[in-house]
Amino acid sequence: MLIEDRLKDLKAKIDAKVPAGIKVSEVEFEGPELVIYTDDPKKFADEADLIKILARELRKRIVVRPNILEDPEIAADKVNNVVPEDAGITDLFFDPDTGEVLIEAEKPGVVIGKNGTTLRDITKEIGWTPKVVRTPPIESSTVKQTRQYLRAVKDERKEFLRTIGRRIHRDITSKDKWLRVTTLGCCREVGRAAFLMSTPESKILIDCGEKPGNNDGYPYLYVPEIYPLNSLDAVVITHAHLDHCALVPLLYKYGYEGPVYSTPATRDLSVMLQLDYLDVVANETSKVPYSSKEVQQYLKHSITLNYGSVTDIAPDVKLTYHNAGHILGSAIAHFHVGDGLYNIAFTGDFNYAKSRLFGPATSQFPRLEAVFMESTYGGSNDMQPSRKDAEEKLYEAVNDTVNRGGKIIIPAFAVGRSQEVMLALEEGMRLEKIPKVKVYLDGMIKEATAIHTTYPEYLNPDLRKLIFQDGMNPFLADCFEQVDSSSKRGDIIGSGDPCVIITTSGMLNGGPVMEYLYGLAQDEKNMLIFVGYQADGTTGRRIQKGWKEIPLGRRETININLEIKTVDGFSGHSDRKQLMAYVNHLNPRPEKIFTIHGDEKSAIDLASSIYKRYKIETHAPRNLETYRMV
Amino acid sequence: MLIEDRLKDLKAKIDAKVPAGIKVSEVEFEGPELVIYTDDPKKFADEADLIKILARELRKRIVVRPNILEDPEIAADKVNNVVPEDAGITDLFFDPDTGEVLIEAEKPGVVIGKNGTTLRDITKEIGWTPKVVRTPPIESSTVKQTRQYLRAVKDERKEFLRTIGRRIHRDITSKDKWLRVTTLGCCREVGRAAFLMSTPESKILIDCGEKPGNNDGYPYLYVPEIYPLNSLDAVVITHAHLDHCALVPLLYKYGYEGPVYSTPATRDLSVMLQLDYLDVVANETSKVPYSSKEVQQYLKHSITLNYGSVTDIAPDVKLTYHNAGHILGSAIAHFHVGDGLYNIAFTGDFNYAKSRLFGPATSQFPRLEAVFMESTYGGSNDMQPSRKDAEEKLYEAVNDTVNRGGKIIIPAFAVGRSQEVMLALEEGMRLEKIPKVKVYLDGMIKEATAIHTTYPEYLNPDLRKLIFQDGMNPFLADCFEQVDSSSKRGDIIGSGDPCVIITTSGMLNGGPVMEYLYGLAQDEKNMLIFVGYQADGTTGRRIQKGWKEIPLGRRETININLEIKTVDGFSGHSDRKQLMAYVNHLNPRPEKIFTIHGDEKSAIDLASSIYKRYKIETHAPRNLETYRMV
């Protein structure tokens, strides 16, 4: 069927469902959404369940857009009238091309109202379609710039979304039915995640990361399977860590022009981390894989999806994201392929334990035949202490150091572990398990934390309740203080007060942590606490192994006199026990499991243990293989 | 290194080895060969081992070509003087572009002389490089036309071979080292053989066949791995059966312009079978996959290799063919990849039992890490009677029928089984185990037999001895008589004499066999003997199952009164026992075995039995998978 006929068809079905008096003038695909244009947006808004019914019947994501738009100035007044003042509206942006008004508010829930009533009231008043985003309670320059950029390129984006929408909804032409997955990286190793899923109709790339600390750190992007890059229907990112998304902008440099799907939080975090990655690479080598221009390309082509939203991303593929419990916005990507042909999930990195920030990864799926799961801690001895034990150990270390008047440096990766440690410290002080001292946040940690406060929907229910119902946002607690400058660092180092400093880089390869180390390492009252894995060859690993002198630049060395501690258990990954429990709880039980994202031993060990314990067919694939799923 | 520099390098090395007084003017790649141009071809020929030494040192196949050429007429006289008369020269063709003279003779061995002395004498006399081919003792129109066509396009071919030669010897550019095999057909099924072997440098397609009796009978040629088709470095055919080579000409239609490697016998047989395939398909459907023009394209781009000749076919791949014992020219394709990186063999179809025509398949290789082996009879119960038992049963049936004055119809596939049955019958008569009656050959069988007589080098030593030393070519025995016309068929049917008729098609789906059946099926004195597998849905299968009436066209039916017998054991495939024995005797023992070319049960059964018995890693791959070898 021609796409025009398909749209006519859809319009006829919508006309039949819409009550008399509401006129649908046009329907059009925009990205994965079906947009209904109407002269009567207010009447549409009156029919509370109409959109839901249409979405279910047509199996499409539906957006209603008015034809005639109220004057923005008058409309703005009306919005401010309808929305209760405590919503804290900070910005209104009217886009005549989409008929949407973007409402930025401190409390988006108040703008939406119970069951969306306030939102519908807005539509009825002004005709414009309201979209609500949160005003970051801590200002995030990433979020701000991302939103500004997307506004600036809105015309291009609209064009792009129409093109993609029509591509997604093209006819299925092949009579063959098969599904294959090609491993382009991250097999029997950690890093450079990249998996190509292909059917006779479509090709989807899942993740496109780098391998940290490795010169050969790219996935096998040169094999013919993914060429031309523009034959890809979609790139799907599981989460923002660089081993999963660092090289997404590179795809645009090589000619990709299609969409990149992710959760909204993943989009913002990955832009932040990619830009930082470019700085780090530029410092280390002269060869930068791409520039910030390609990061913008990525942003321009990004399409965000929330957990649980079933979305057409190719004629024969539906994508649904589910919570992965690993970092903010991290997702298990579940694909429904063909009309009931096959269901496959890529876990990305996941945590099956509840953490301070996130709930455990989803193990329940409507259907599931195959799983590609991470196996970072897949070895039979890869057990981690419980979060509780880890926190006790952390509290003890803080108490010891503060009691002797020392300062604590916690080097940490900006996204994930830092926030876990922050919340543990905040609660420790609140419940008086540790003394109230300043917790300084330096490096990208403050920016990452700002992004966390922008997307509290992605946090676990306990934390959401604390923030929304109890009005207590622990990220905004008094103990935390941002550090922006070298002079402030000097003040902190020079002050006599005990404190905690959480700062990047997590493995002491550059970053502000080096300044703190330089200033504080000589004094044995102070303490350095490792909360994350220290890779071979890093300064962190050397200190962990007991080196007493660390070279700093060409001439200087730092003498390491401060106390060194390692506190395991803050990891965002499932340990061996949790990985096995996850498989056990998977519902429905899959037919096949592929263990990836683990070193050779861990991946093989996990695969064989799962097979032995649960009699599920398992593989520990190698890179550059193709598995036929069906 | 630029190819020009590489050639300069080679020339310097050759100059250093060549004795004073011999001038090398130029060296050039032509296909897989290195051609040395010289003013002194006669002196070159004096140095008996010089070419062998150069070949070994440079690890190249070497051809010497003179710069100045004797007048063809004078040269022809000289050739006829040097070569003993009993060589039976039937044609001389002088090609000034290559400096070669093609000598067609009834006894090529006599032209070559002991250890090539006569051949060297020719070179010394005339300067032209002699190439010797056999005059087919039974005239084969395929061989004749093939040779004529190749002469007609010799300029184009020379150009093509230079291009390919330079491509084969291009520099290796990638620092990655890996080897993958992608299954494009023939996995857990019989038919549509097609395997893509790829490295960072090169891509090679092994076989490209159809699946008989199937509308979906093509390999998965539409997947991105093999595109653009011109990125393939080579197509390598194991043997001429249509399930291995029917769709090679299609590759040219889709844009392939590279070489197709095969043995000389496979080239001629496959051209014959492809042209016949086009006729059969045209009769059955209106959609013909390609035309005879593409068969010519294939022929123009074909490069033939004999067993045992180690040949560069890509910068990092050497191909060596070994006897497969299956049909004339059938080969196991052995690939040496990288400089000692990996060795992999594709058996194609093979027979590990000695048959009347061929020796058992080679099981000895210089190196071997992986094998893709056929598993047609890989099931644990797939035992075949011995050839001896099969022949006894055939003799008994012939005796019974002849004694009662009846005629015997043996439907058979043109290539392989027909000739086995012919030789069994000829010996039966010679040793007086069966009465001397006429054996009529109809359909493509006579043409196929003619090609067999053109390439007796491919027959087993016993048969070669019979032909060359005892002067007794059983294919030329008096009992055999070709049938060319419907009227002759009428005579045979109408005559009162007992006889044997071997004719196509092998499964009674059309072909001259239908005329014989129409004329002879009513009489219960006659006998129909099946010597090959009858697929479901064929007339052959129906008769085997006991149908008494067979529709012929729309109105007529044939009443089946003649006796029906099935004689198993003439198969060109190894049975289960031989497959296992083959694995046991493989030397060196491979690390991995992939069972292909068998139905699902057989492939899996063989794979698991090999693993259990010999502890070799095995896989029964599916279509569309990619396996990483190294």
Ligand SMILES: [Zn+2]
């Ligand atoms: Zn991660």
Ligand SMILES: [Zn+2]
């Ligand atoms: Zn990861």
Ligand SMILES: [Zn+2]
């Ligand atoms: Zn496997």
Ligand SMILES: [Zn+2]
């Ligand atoms: Zn065969």
Ligand SMILES: [Zn+2]
């Ligand atoms: Zn075959």
